[in-house]
Amino acid sequence: xxxxxxxxxxxxxxxxxxxxxxxxxxxxxxxxxxxxxxxxxxxxxxxxxxxxxxxxxxxxxxxxxxxxxxxxxxxxxxxxxxxxxxxxxxxxxxxxxxxxxxxxxxxxxxxxxxxxxxxxxxxxxxxxxxxxxxxxxxxxxxxxxxxxxxxxxxxxxxxxxxxxxxxxxxxxxxxxxxxxxxxxxxxxxxxxxxxxxxxxxxxxxxxxxxxxxxxxxxxxxxxxxxxxxxxxxx
Numbered sequence: 043x044x045x046x047x048x049x050x051x052x053x054x055x056x057x058x059x060x061x062x063x064x065x066x067x068x069x070x071x072x073x074x075x076x077x078x079x080x081x082x083x084x085x086x087x088x089x090x091x092x093x094x095x096x097x098x099x100x101x102x103x104x105x106x107x108x109x110x111x112x113x114x115x116x117x118x119x120x121x122x123x124x125x126x127x128x129x130x131x132x133x134x135x136x137x138x139x140x141x142x143x144x145x146x147x148x149x150x151x152x153x154x155x156x157x158x159x160x161x162x163x164x165x166x167x168x169x170x171x172x173x174x175x176x177x178x179x180x181x182x183x184x185x186x187x188x189x190x191x192x193x194x195x196x197x198x199x200x201x202x203x204x205x206x207x208x209x210x211x212x213x214x215x216x217x218x219x220x221x222x223x224x225x226x227x228x229x230x231x232x233x234x235x236x237x238x239x240x241x242x243x244x245x246x247x248x249x250x251x252x253x254x255x256x257x258x259x260x261x262x263x264x265x266x267x268x269x270x271x272x273x274x275x276x
Contacts, residue, residue: 044070045173048080049180050072051088053103056080057078061099067094078102080140083180087111091273111178116275117199117224119145121192122264123231126155132167134261138268139171139181148186189228189239193246199224203248204263206234215270225271227251229264 058066061223066072072092080088080102087108094101120143124131136145146168148159165183172180200219204227205212219225228235228243235243244250252265 043176044072045176046078046080047083047087047169047173047180048088048113049083051080051082051086051104053125054216055093056090056102056104058100058102062270063098066100067095072100077105079130079176080104081111081176081178081180083172083178085110085113085178087176087178088186097274102134108178111180113271114142114177114275115222116271117144118142118268118271119147119197119224119226120188120229120264120268121147121149121226122229123154123260124148124152124156124159124186125232127161128156128159130261131159131165131260134264135164135167139168139177140175141265141268141274142177143181144179145182145184147184149189149192149228150186151189151231152236152239154231160195171248187229189235190242193228193243193248197226200227201226201228201246201248202251203228203240203243204236204251204253204267205230205240207237210240210250212250214252215267216274218249218251219271219274221275227264227267227271229260229267232260241243 074092075094078090080090088104089106090102090104092100093103150157168181202218253263
């Protein structure tokens with residue numbers, strides 16, 4: 043099954059951009075009459091037929107469309123500190139997209155070793171995972187923001203902050219959420235959130251969260267939270 047990301051599709055015919063057209067004809071070796079599938083990132087899943095090829099573009103005719111394709115019954119937003127090794131956050135984005143996530147925000151914290159992220163690159167990682175896993179909804183990637191600014195924003199549903207401070211009261215995700223709601227989860231950097239940051243999150247309505255007895259890497263913690271929320275919403 044060959045899938046293309048077409049966020050601007052709005053008619054019964056569509057022309058792939060030059061990059062996707064080249065991939066279609068030169069890499070996949072598709073030709074006139076072949077069927078492909080399109081996703082618009084907003085829940086639309088399309089079956090289409092190649093009706094024209096040029097050196098730079100491939101034109102398609104839409105044969106069938108499904109709306110709200112495999113729409114999830116909840117909304118998950120994970121705000122995670124970007125790791126020093128950006129490959130680890132890319133790994134998280136890929137796997138979280140495959141499992142199911144709606145929104146991601148990189149957050150810059152006091153102990154963050156990476157203060158800048160290239161959002162274009164991260165967006166491409168997400169898009170590739172969307173196509174690979176046949177997701178009709180493209181997760182939203184927000185611009186990086188400081189933790190201080192993020193916690194002061196309005197977030198619907200249950201808000202949680204995962205931290206590793208021993209002796210502090212914390213609960214598991216299963217104890218904090220009800221199915222089919224909105225959830226926002228904060229995941230800190232290597233070295234965890236600072237005491238001041240934890241206090242700030244609690245003051246702004248975030249509930250303290252534990253992901254288990256072992257110390258997890260940032261990207262592992264974020265993926266564990268993603269998996270558990272999806273599992274509890276099955």
